Every structure is written in C-alpha cells, then in structure tokens.
Amino acid sequence: MYKTSKVVFSPRVRKSPYFNSTVKYGAKAFSVYNHMYMPISYEGTVEDYKNLLDGVQLWDVGVERQVQITGPDAESLSQFLTPRNIKKCEIGQAMYAPFLDFKGGFINDPVMLKIDEDCYWFSLADGDALLWVQGIAAGYKFDVDVHEPDVSPLQVQGPNSLKLMAKVFGDWVNNLGFYKFKEVVHEGIPMVIARMGYSRELCYELFLKDHSKGNELWEILWKAGEDLNISAGSPNVILRLEGGILSYLADIDRNNNPYEVGLGWMVDLEQEEDFIGKEALRGINQNGATKKLMGAEIEGDPITVFNEESWPVLIDGKTVGSMNALVYSPRLDKNISYTILDIEHAQTGKEIIISSPDKDLKAITVDTPWLIRAN
Amino acid sequence: MYKTSKVVFSPRVRKSPYFNSTVKYGAKAFSVYNHMYMPISYEGTVEDYKNLLDGVQLWDVGVERQVQITGPDAESLSQFLTPRNIKKCEIGQAMYAPFLDFKGGFINDPVMLKIDEDCYWFSLADGDALLWVQGIAAGYKFDVDVHEPDVSPLQVQGPNSLKLMAKVFGDWVNNLGFYKFKEVVHEGIPMVIARMGYSRELCYELFLKDHSKGNELWEILWKAGEDLNISAGSPNVILRLEGGILSYLADIDRNNNPYEVGLGWMVDLEQEEDFIGKEALRGINQNGATKKLMGAEIEGDPITVFNEESWPVLIDGKTVGSMNALVYSPRLDKNISYTILDIEHAQTGKEIIISSPDKDLKAITVDTPWLIRAN
Numbered sequence: 001m002y003k004t005s006k007v008v009f010s011p012r013v014r015k016s017p018y019f020n021s022t023v024k025y026g027a028k029a030f031s032v033y034n035h036m037y038m039p040i041s042y043e044g045t046v047e048d049y050k051n052l053l054d055g056v057q058l059w060d061v062g063v064e065r066q067v068q069i070t071g072p073d074a075e076s077l078s079q080f081l082t083p084r085n086i087k088k089c090e091i092g093q094a095m096y097a098p099f100l101d102f103k104g105g106f107i108n109d110p111v112m113l114k115i116d117e118d119c120y121w122f123s124l125a126d127g128d129a130l131l132w133v134q135g136i137a138a139g140y141k142f143d144v145d146v147h148e149p150d151v152s153p154l155q156v157q158g159p160n161s162l163k164l165m166a167k168v169f170g171d172w173v174n175n176l177g178f179y180k181f182k183e184v185v186h187e188g189i190p191m192v193i194a195r196m197g198y199s200r201e202l203c204y205e206l207f208l209k210d211h212s213k214g215n216e217l218w219e220i221l222w223k224a225g226e227d228l229n230i231s232a233g234s235p236n237v238i239l240r241l242e243g244g245i246l247s248y249l250a251d252i253d254r255n256n257n258p259y260e261v262g263l264g265w266m267v268d269l270e271q272e273e274d275f276i277g278k279e280a281l282r283g284i285n286q287n288g289a290t291k292k293l294m295g296a297e298i299e300g301d302p303i304t305v306f307n308e309e310s311w312p313v314l315i316d317g318k319t320v321g322s323m324n325a326l327v328y329s330p331r332l333d334k335n336i337s338y339t340i341l342d343i344e345h346a347q348t349g350k351e352i353i354i355s356s357p358d359k360d361l362k363a364i365t366v367d368t369p370w371l372i373r374a375n
Numbered sequence: 376m377y378k379t380s381k382v383v384f385s386p387r388v389r390k391s392p393y394f395n396s397t398v399k400y401g402a403k404a405f406s407v408y409n410h411m412y413m414p415i416s417y418e419g420t421v422e423d424y425k426n427l428l429d430g431v432q433l434w435d436v437g438v439e440r441q442v443q444i445t446g447p448d449a450e451s452l453s454q455f456l457t458p459r460n461i462k463k464c465e466i467g468q469a470m471y472a473p474f475l476d477f478k479g480g481f482i483n484d485p486v487m488l489k490i491d492e493d494c495y496w497f498s499l500a501d502g503d504a505l506l507w508v509q510g511i512a513a514g515y516k517f518d519v520d521v522h523e524p525d526v527s528p529l530q531v532q533g534p535n536s537l538k539l540m541a542k543v544f545g546d547w548v549n550n551l552g553f554y555k556f557k558e559v560v561h562e563g564i565p566m567v568i569a570r571m572g573y574s575r576e577l578c579y580e581l582f583l584k585d586h587s588k589g590n591e592l593w594e595i596l597w598k599a600g601e602d603l604n605i606s607a608g609s610p611n612v613i614l615r616l617e618g619g620i621l622s623y624l625a626d627i628d629r630n631n632n633p634y635e636v637g638l639g640w641m642v643d644l645e646q647e648e649d650f651i652g653k654e655a656l657r658g659i660n661q662n663g664a665t666k667k668l669m670g671a672e673i674e675g676d677p678i679t680v681f682n683e684e685s686w687p688v689l690i691d692g693k694t695v696g697s698m699n700a701l702v703y704s705p706r707l708d709k710n711i712s713y714t715i716l717d718i719e720h721a722q723t724g725k726e727i728i729i730s731s732p733d734k735d736l737k738a739i740t741v742d743t744p745w746l747i748r749a750n
Contacts, residue, residue, distance in 0.1 A: 006404035007382030008415055009683045011699060012501070012625035013406065029381035031388065032407030035501065035624060040383055102513065107506065126387070126410065131482065131507035138477065139514010249410060250387035308384045324386060 003308065004029060013037055016062030017152045017214025025058075025222070025232040033063040033126045040234045046330065048233040052201065053331075055229025056160035058221060062152035062214070066207070067110070067122040067130050069137075071144035076273075077137055078112065078120045083258065083275050085268040089114045094179045094194055096266065097122065099129055100277035104257040104284055107132055109248045113181060113192065113207075121207075123153065125248035136276070150211050155196070156204040156221065160228040165204050168224045169193060173204070181207075187220065189213045198235065200243045200371045237306070237327050241336050244295075244369025251293075251324050251338055257281065260289040260340070262368065291321065292346035295370065296363040298335035298354065302328035307356070313339050314353040314360075320345045323354045332370055337363065378683065379404060388412055391437030392527045392589025400433075400597070400607040408438040408501045415609045421705065423608040427576065428706075430604025431535035433596060437527035437589070441582070442485070442497040442505050444512075446519035452512055453487065453495045455650050458633065460643040464489045469554040469569055471641065472497065474504055475652035479632040479659055482507055484623050488556060488567065488582075496582075498528065500623035511651070525586050530571070531579040531596065535603040540579050543599045544568065548579070556582075562595065564588045575618045575746045612681070612702050616711050619670075619744025626668075626699050626713055632656065635664040635715070637743065666696065667721035670743040673710035673729065673736050677703035682731070688714050689728040689735075695720045698729045707745055712738065 007030055009015075014036045016022070027039035039060055042048050051057060069077055079086050082097040089095045089112065097112035099122075108129040110122035122129070134146045156165060165173040169186060173193070176182065181194035192207040208217055222230060235247070244262075246252050252261050258281070259267070267281055296313075303326060310322040326337035337354070345352075347365065354361040382405055384390075389411045391397070402414035414435055417423050426432060444452055454461050457472040464470045464487065472487035474497075483504040485497035497504070509521045531540060540548040544561060548568070551557065556569035567582040583592055597605055610622070619637075621627050627636050633656070634642070642656055671688075678701060685697040701712035712729070720727075722740065729736040 003384045004381040005384070005402070006379040006416075008404050008406060009378045009380070010406070010625065011682060011684050012622060015684065027380070029383050031383060031385070041381075101509070128503035128506060131503060132510045134476070135507045135510020136514050139511050139516075141514075247387060250385065307386060309386050309390065 007032070007037075009037070016060050017208060017211040018060040018062055018154060018218050019214075021215045021218035022060045022232065027232070034065045034124065034128075036063045038063045038234070039232075042232050042234070045237060045327075048231070049236050049238045050330070051231035052158045052233050052236065052239070054158075055231060056156060056158040056164045056225050057231050057233040058218060059155035059157055059234050061155050061205075061235065064123045064125070064153050065130070065148055066151045067124060067133050067146060068149045068151075069120045069122075069133065069144050069146050070118055072118065073142040073144045074118045074120055077133075077142040077144050079273050080140070080142075080275050081122075081133060081136065082112070083267040083277060083281060084112075085271045086112065086114075087271075091116055092181055094181060094196070098258065098263070098266070099132065100258070100281070101254065102277055102280060104277040104280040105254040106248065106252055106256055106258075107254065109246070109252070111196070113194065115192070121149075121151070123207075127248070150209060151192075152208045152211055152214060154206045154208060154214075154217065155198065156206065157198065157233065158201050160225070160230075161202045161204055164221065164225050164228050164230070165193075168221060189217050191217070198239070198243075198245060201239075237325065238329055241325060241327050241338065242329050242332065242369065242371045247325075256340075257284055257289065259284050260291050261293040288343065290343050291340050292343055293338060293340050293368070294346050294348075295366040295368040296323065296337045296339045296352060296354070297366055298326065298337060298361050298363040300335070300361070303335045304328070305358075311357075312355045313341060314355055315345055315350070320352070326354075329370065334370075336370055338368070339365070341365070378681075382407070384412070391435050392583060392586040393435040393437055393529060393593050394589075396590045396593035396597075397435045397607065402607070409440045409499065409503075411438045413438045413609070414607075417607050417609070420612060420702075423606070424611050424613045425705070426606035427533045427608050427611065427614070429533075430606060431531060431533040431539045431600050432606050432608040433593060434530035434532055434609050436530050436580075436610065439498045439500070439528045440505070440523055441526045442499060442508050442521060443524045443526075444495045444497075444508065444519050444521050445493055447493065448517040448519045449493045449495055451648075452508075452517040452519050454648050455515070455517075456497075456508060456511065457487070458642040458650050458652060458656060459487075460646045461487065461489075462646075466491060467555055467557065469556060469571070473633065473638070473641070474507065475632070475656070476629065477652055477655060479652040479655040480629040481623065481627055481631055481633075482629065484621070484627070486571070488569065490567070496524075496526070498582075502623070525584060526567075527583045527586055527589060529581045529583060529589070529592065531581065532608065533576050535600070535605075536577045536579055539596065539600050539603050539605070540568075543596060564592050566592070575614075612700065613704055616700060616702050616713065617704050617707065617744065617746045622700075631715075632659055632664065634659050635666050636668040663718065665718050666715050667718055668713060668715050668743070669721050669723075670741040670745065671698070671712045671714045671727060671729070671738040672741055673701065673712060673738040675710070675736070678710045679703070680733075686732075687730045688716060689730055690720055690725070695727070701729075704745065709745075711745055713743070714740070716740070
C-alpha cells in the first residue's frame with residue numbers, strides 16, 4: 001500500500017532502546033523521527049491495526065524525546081511556552097501542551113508531564129524543539145536547566161492493555177486516571193507509567209528512564225502478554241484518522257494555528273500569564289480563522305493507496321483547500337480523510353473533489369473524529 | 376555493505392525539489408535529514424565514489440535547509456551565533472560557521488553565505504537550528520526576521536565539474552574563487568552559484584531559489600554532462616573520511632567542542648564581539664581539551680561492513696575512546712577511520728584496538744585528513 005525504498009542504518013541516526021526487540025518481533029519498515037529510527041510497519045498497516053484491536057500491542061515510541069525543564073523558573077517557562085493554562089495541571093498529571101511560535105503556528109505538539117513543582121517534561125513530536133526551548137530560556141533569562149533526559153517511551157495499546165499492565169505492574173493500574181501517571185521501579189527498571197490516549201482504545205505509556213533496559217522491559221511485557229494476544233505495532237494511520245488525532249508535520253505544521261485545526265479549546269487567552277503567540281492568537285480569535293480542518297468521506301471502493309504529499313481539494317473546479325491524509329477504515333467501512341478548507345467552504349455535507357495524481361475522488365465533508373474514546 | 380530496511384514515503388517527510396530526478400536516475404536508498412528524504416546510494420558506496428572520480432556527479436542536497444536572517448541586526452545576530460569572526464566575510468563570500476551552545480558544544484555546523492549587508496544564509500546540517508536561531512533572536516531582542524526561505528542546494532562534484540559548470544553557465548565560473556558565490560538567473564531559474572568543497576575534488580553548489588524548478592535544473596545539467604561522464608551520487612562516506620570532513624551527528628554532535636575535533640582554528644576569542652559559548656570556550660582553551668578526534672588506520676583486508684553505532688577503542692584492555700566512522704579507501708588502499716580518544720592517548724602512531732561486535736580490529740592512530748584539497 002505504501003510506496004517504499006530502502007533505508008540505511010548508520011550512526012548518524014540513533015536507535016531506540018527497543019530497537020533490537022522491534023527487529024526481533026518483525027519490524028519491516030522504518031521511518032526517521034527526531035534523528036532516530038521509528039518502526040512503522042510489522043505485518044502491514046491493516047494487519048497491525050487488526051492485531052491491536054484483537055488484544056494488546058507494544059509500540060516503540062522511543063523517538064518521542066523529552067525536553068526536561070527544571071529549576072526555580074520551570075513553571076513560568078513552561079507556561080510561557082504553551083497557550084494551555086498549566087496551573088490546571090497537578091503533579092502526576094499530563095496535559096497536551098503544544099508549543100506555538102509568535103504568530104500562533106505550531107512549533108511542536110508535545111504532551112506535558114508535571115513531574116514535580118520544579119520539573120516538567122515535554123514529550124515531543126518530530127522536531128528539535130529542545131533548541132527552541134533552550135534559545136527562549138537563555139534569551140529571556142529564565143532560571144532553569146533545559147536538556148534531553150535519558151527517557152524513552154514505550155506504549156501499550158489495545159483492549160487488553162489494562163489486563164497486561166495490571167498483571168505486570170499490579171492492581172494499582174486499575175485506578176490510574178486518564179492522563180495521570182506514577183513513578184515506579186519494576187525489577188530494577190525505573191520508569192514513569194502514564195495512562196494516555198493516542199487511539200480510542202485503552203493506552204498506557206511507559207517512560208523508561210534507563211535506555212540500557214529497553215529490551216528487558218519489552219520482553220517482560222511480551223512474556224506476560226502471550227495469553228493476551230500480544231503483538232508489535234506502531235502509531236497507525238487508521239487509528240489516527242478514526243480518532244481524529246493529529247500527527248505533527250503530517251496533518252499540521254507551522255503554517256497552522258490551533259483555531260483552524262479544532263484545538264482552539266486549549267488556548268486560554270483569559271489567563272493572566274503571558275505566553276508565546278498570545279497576541280497573535282487574540283487577533284486570530286477576534287477575526288476568525290481563515291481555514292479549517294474537516295473530515296471528508298471518499299466515495300467508492302476501499303482505497304489502498306496512500307498520498308505521498310498533499311492533494312488539492314476542489315469545488316466547482318476551484319482549489320479550496322488540500323487533503324493531507326486518507327485511509328480506508330475497516331470498522332467504519334469508509335474511506336476517511338483530513339482536509340484543510342478555506343473557511344467559507346468548511347461546513348459539513350459539502351461535496352468536494354479530491355484531486356489525486358491518478359483520478360479525481362468524490363467526497364463529502366464531515367466533522368471529526370469518527371470514533372470517540374470509549375473509556 | 377550497509378544494512379538496510381524499508382523506508383516508507385509519507386507526507387510527514389518532505390521531498391526535495393530534485394526527488395523525481397533522483398528516482399529517475401537510480402537512487403536506491405534514502406535517509407531522512409531535516410525532515411526530508413535524502414538519496415544516499417545509487418550504484419553503491421564504492422561505485423558512486425568511483426563514478427565521481429571518473430567525471431562529474433550531481434548530488435541532491437536539498438536537505439540542507441537554509442536559515443535566512445535579514446534586518447538591521449542581521450550581522451550582529453549572525454556574529455552572536457558563531458565563534459568565527461564574520462567581519463572577515465565579504466558579500467558574495469561563504470564561510471564555515473558552526474553554531475555552538477553556551478557550553479561550546481555543536482548545535483549545528485552550517486556554511487554561512489553573506490548574501491548582503493543585512494542578509495545572511497546558514498546552510499544547515501541535520502537539525503532544526505532554525506528554532507534555535509528564532510528563540511535566541513526573540514529572547515535577546517535582535518531586530519531581525521528569521522525564516523526558512525525557498526532555497527534547495529544541488530551539488531556538482533568531481534574533476535569534470537568546472538567543465539560542466541562553465542559549459543552551462545558561462546566562462547565566468549572559471550574565475551569563481553573558493554567559497555565565493557554569485558547570484559544568477561539561468562533559463563528563468565533563479566539561484567546562487569557557489570564554489571564549495573565537500574570533497575577534495577572540484578565542487579560547486581547551486582542554491583536553487585524556486586523549488587518548482589528542481590527537476591528542470593537537474594535535466595539541464597544532466598544533458599550538458601552527457602559527454603563529461605556525468606552520474607548521480609550523494610555525500611559519500613569514502614570521500615568524507617579521505618578528506619577529513621566531519622558529518623554532524625555522525626562524527627560530531629553536541630557533546631563535542633571545536634577544540635577537540637580539530638576546529639579550534641575557527642574560534643576567535645580575541646574578537647571584541649560576544650558570541651554564544653565564548654566564556655566556555657575560553658575555559659576549554661586554557662585548560663586544554665580532554666579528548667581529541669584522530670584518524671586511525673585499520674590493519675587487514677578491505678573492510679566491507681559499516682558501523683551502525685560507535686565502537687569502543689581500547690589500549691591495554693582499557694576503553695580510551697570511541698570509533699565513529701570507518702571505510703575502505705580504494706585510492707589509499709587502506710581502511711581508514713575516525714576515533715575520538717582521551718587526550719593522553721591522542722598521539723599519532725599509537726596502537727589501538729577497535730572493538731567491533733564481530734571481532735577486535737588492530738589499528739594505528741594517524742593525523743587527518745588523508746587527502747588534501749587539490750585545488
């Protein structure tokens with residue numbers, strides 16, 4: 001389905017602490033993300049998706065590098081970096097907390113973990129936002145230390161994930177709230193265990209704090225999961241689109257602001273504290289966004305190709321936006337996609353043409369997400 | 376020789392303006408560099424190297440993204456970012472001008488082009504140094520605009536490169552000095568043409584200023600090069616090691632400072648202007664570096680494997696450094712490598728053991744480079 005070429009392993013690109021396990025358990029294709037190899041296919045996009053829904057799946061997301069901010073100004077710098085109101089985040093809690101630039105465009109869209117009063121982690125999407133944070137911290141004279149700690153996440157996804165987690169780590173996992181986390185040491189392996197939500201399925205994220213123990217952690221989980229239908233997988237495009245999840249650089253980038261991609265709810269313009277992009281976002285909020293991310297359902301047989309770049313979206317022969325991601329959802333039995341449309345066309349029920357290199361595709365705009373988190 | 380897997384083409388990673396040409400002319404493997412696909416093999420590492428030495432070669436290095444700094448404070452910000460003394464750089468001249476952090480470690484190692492009094496380009500190695508420059512510019516209140524312009528370099532390498540360049544662009548190329556450049560528009564294609572020096576061979580770099588014209592530019596050069604033995608290639612590990620060139624993230628990274636990798640000559644501590652890392656570098660310079668990059672020649676038959684990560688270097692069974700890159704040089708008929716050694720062992724003529732996963736390799740330390748630029 002995907003077009004592929006070869007990728008070469010070289011020291012210029014780092015390996016995840018779970019790399020050997022991903023190869024052992026069948027990783028067939030990789031991408032590069034934050035200067036690291038990221039497995040992106042085992043049995044194939046559809047098979048990996050079905051395997052996840054049938055049991056529990058391990059995802060090597062060690063590529064999510066952390067920016068750790070510590071010191072007296074850790075809270076004030078963290079607040080300056082994101083439009084969220086981080087006062088609402090308690091120790092032991094996580095929060096989706098994008099970094100924006102001064103024009104309100106996405107620099108990155110990390111999840112923030114409040115480790116302590118004076119210690120925050122930002123779990124990055126693809127991009128060296130560490131350099132952004134360090135440049136801002138130095139220039140604005142925040143009294144902080146900012147660096148990349150030895151932390152490499154592993155995700156446990158799928159309907160059987162809670163069973164697996166409770167079996168390995170104990171019954172306390174049953175009571176772990178959504179976007180809450182706990183620090184543990186298990187069989188000598190230090191980690192932060194969080195309940196997260198990439199997919200609408202149950203999901204846990206293990207922030208391993210010792211890269212030398214990646215494969216050991218993987219094997220512990222694998223062995224415990226043998227009677228829970230465990231498999232290996234990776235962030236999956238079908239799950240992503242079904243759940244309305246955005247992937248930085250694929251679906252959104254620096255040219256997008258929160259209001260146009262359905263994330264206006266996280267911008268707190270009323271808070272007293274200043275943050276990067278506040279002035280620009282106030283203007284966008286007053287004037288209204290000029291484009292909007294919409295879902296679109298594409299007519300016809302299940303689509304088996306993937307777009308390698310954005311495709312134009314047309315109404316009456318005129319370009320009114322772009323289509324950034326599409327996939328056939330087996331559960332919905334629909335071809336679903338993300339489009340970004342000029343605001344005057346961003347209503348549900350609009351007939352649009354998605355102009356693929358091969359042929360024109362007829363589609364109807366809809367709201368996202370298609371599936372809502374069940375738990 | 377290289378171990379490979381599959382890489383998938385997706386919209387999350389950008390394509391170079393020359394992408395279609397690289398596929399058309401036989402690119403067999405890619406890496407990802409600055410969020411873009413970079414071709415890294417056509418006929419193979421050795422064959423590509425021989426092809427270059429036999430004629431002229433095109434390298435798609437569109438992954439070298441530019442940071443453009445313009446405005447009243449363009450010069451002062453550019454100076455603040457690098458330990459070079461940029462007053463020595465004239466308009467129309469380029470200069471290797473690494474970015475360091477406040478501890479003197481490499482953030483990136485771009486080549487700077489002084490486009491105008493108030494306009495500088497920094498041609499990046501792998502890493503989002505744009506975010507670093509924008510964070511520093513904002514925090515320190517430099518009056519500048521900093522962004523990534525529509526500029527995508529293509530290199531013309533090899534003994535016949537001057538013949539090709541003069542044939543296509545005119546006799547003026549014969550008089551273009553080393554690290555000098557000129558802005559031209561050729562058949563409607565706007566670009567900056569520079570004489571550069573990745574390899575010890577003649578080398579030109581075409582900074583294309585309109586991404587829609589990449590394949591057109593490639594074809595113009597290819598057609599003109601048909602009687603000059605033209606081929607397609609990419610930054611080549613044999614040329615890199617022979618010439619003592621450093622590749623950011625492969626050979627050096629943020630843990631290295633200029634003094635320990637043979638780049639102390641570019642640090643101007645005497646200049647009046649402040650720059651990031653000056654204080655730290657003064658200390659390192661006074662106390663002396665604690666490790667040093669050295670060449671090492673490995674005994675035995677031509678080596679046909681590549682290291683996927685650093686390998687330990689031992690003397691008398693004790694780890695004294697690491698080996699970061701190795702290759703067999705057909706011209707030298709030697710296995711050559713880069714090591715970084717503890718300073719007390721960093722002398723030429725030392726017998727060392729490089730501990731590869733398969734076996735111990737005997738080697739002798741030597742100075743780099745093995746080959747000096749001929750022109």
